[in-house]
Amino acid sequence: MIHPKFAPYLxxxxxxxxxxxxxxxxxxxxxxxxxxxxxxxxxxxWGSSWLVAFPAVLVVAPIARRLVALLVRSPDAA
Structure with missing residues (x-):
């Protein structure tokens, strides 16, 4: 099994x-x-697009997570 610290990369x-x-x-x-x-x-x-998609997801995913956090209301803020 893979160590949990590698979960975001996987x-x-x-x-x-x-x-x-x-x-x-x-x-x-x-x-x-x-x-x-x-x-x-x-x-x-697919092979060529995956070569671009993998590093792109590594860069874009944290940005997307931050944007989602800004757009989603916390349950206790209602």
Missing amino acids: FSLLLSGMMSCLVSGIATYRALGFVPNFVAEWMGA
Whole structure:
């Protein structure tokens, strides 16, 4: 098992992998349609997009958490 201190990095790795897979699949389909080599094209697009998505999530996630904290009312402030 992985030490809990690495949980944010594992979360970022998994989230960026799943989201980039989904988005690159949709983008590849929109660009090419279901061509015979669709899966190979999709996997190529996914690989490059994941290389960008993982570091992006590492940078953007803390900013998103702070924005959410600013926008969400605390239960005892009601």
